[in-house]
Amino acid sequence: MSIQYKDYYGILGVPRTATADEIRKAYRKLAKKYHPDVSKEKDADARYREINEAYEVLKDPDKRGHYDTLGANWEQGQDFTPPPGWQGGGTRVEFGGDMGGFSDFFRTLFGGGFSDIFAGAGSQAPVRRDSEVDLKLTLEDAARGGTHTLVMRSPDGGQRSLNVRLPQGISEGAQIRLPGRANGGGDLYVNLHLVPHPVFQVDGYDLTRSVRVAPWDAVLGREVSVETLSGSVTMRLPPGTQSGQRLRLRGKGLPRRGGGNGDLFVRVEVSLPRHLTERQKELWEELSRLGA
Template identity: 45%
Template sequence: MQYKDYYKILGVPRTASVDEIKRAYRKLARKYHPDVSKEPNTEARFKEINEAYEVLKDPKKRATYDALGSNWRAGEEFRPPPGGFWRDFEFKVDGSPGDYSDFFASIFGRAFRGEGLRPERGQDQTIKLVIDLEDAYRGATRQIRVDQPEDNGPGHTHPKTLNVRIPAGVTAGSRIRLAGQGAPGRNGGPAGDLYLEIEIKPHPLYTLEGRDLHLRLPVTPWEAALGATVKAPTLDGPVNLKIPAGSQSGRKLRLKGRGLPGSPPGDTIVQIEIHTPPATSETARELYQRMAETLSFDPRAHLGV
């Protein structure tokens, strides 16, 4: 049996990083893929490339391979220890056992020849799902596309479209579990799960904190001074909000239960901002002048200046 120089197969030095190995593999896989390549012996070359990448991308397998010694050369006869290096050690691999050479099986044991393999559950996957605040409030159904790993070779994926129900009241950072929609299992094992990690887009009106919504509400000086009932927006439509007389900028009013649904639901917290009319007309300037002469009001008196 001949020694296989996996580094030479991928065209990388023995000191190559994982990223360099990955780039080399992708370049060669595109070149020799049986569906597109017109090179001679494409199928055999493609399997050889996959086998080399399977070992060199994995730190444990690479270390075992490198343990053969730096004095091995491509074409030199290889005599493995009886039973292989790790005869009974079972790895998770991409690709069927039949895609690997006798050299590979001799190093890594009978697990790669398909003997005594146990069913293995597929890996869980997590992806971000960005939604609007309105979707978090009312709930929604969204169609998403995920790239699901396959078990017929490293780097192989296929797109999958899923219809996802987003429950009302979902918060930023929470996860939705889709059972059995993760990576496929090995040797008849069940598929893993797919987790959708929720991210909520910034909103032009509201700031979200947990389940509470924060809203800045502009009011006029007379509405703040005399008190008034004004329209305030909520995610469920406008409501009448009573502004207490004598309110100052920064005062917070709470709309109970008007935040994201839940147990308990959140609130909408309205912070008052007093906006003064511009003195752009003669009437406005005269009114401000009368106020300055009539009202003995100094907002900086507490500063001692």
């Protein structure tokens, strides 16, 4: 008796030499596309099961190595008969949980023989479904860290709240994994996104902001007040500071992963007076004559 071969690499669209990280990224992309709760594809549920089965094998070094011993000269859907030694007392790779939701091919390889194909027939255990959700944070949230409440909506219209502990070193696109917290019983991946700030621009853990200063402060090199994410600080301008010049305040950016902070870059904008008194005009004219 033969069954249909499953090309797990082909299902995930990765080469047989793919790294664990490449396999994980391919799985996440396909799982998001074919998740039955959101996908409009006709075969979404079947494809989602197939994708999860492929990932179950390829993410685990033992299962992947066991699968790879079959060789590379197989095509998806091709009739497959396990080689001698696979049935009965053949090599087994431990798999925790009910395998009813997986294919006959999977259960043949990891259940120890053809007898497992018929074990629990008709008991289709639900596949663990991983999910992704976006969480938008202000720069202040990212700098403070702590715990953030995330409201999750279930397919039946209900909702539940999850407390997400924000790690140090949040950057745009960072991800937090919450094991077993998805609606389908799988892992929940929380993608963190930073909301655009009205004052600060973000570049990794560094920040940039503009500060307007009076021309005499820029020329003479005086102290000016600068608002940072952690409060107001005093910054001394070098004499002769030019409009558009960038000055750095070390450690006043976002917290870095592993400790420390990024920097805050201050872009100086020299603010010229719009309305002058007669005396001010005289002084500017005198400066002009002096070649200032």
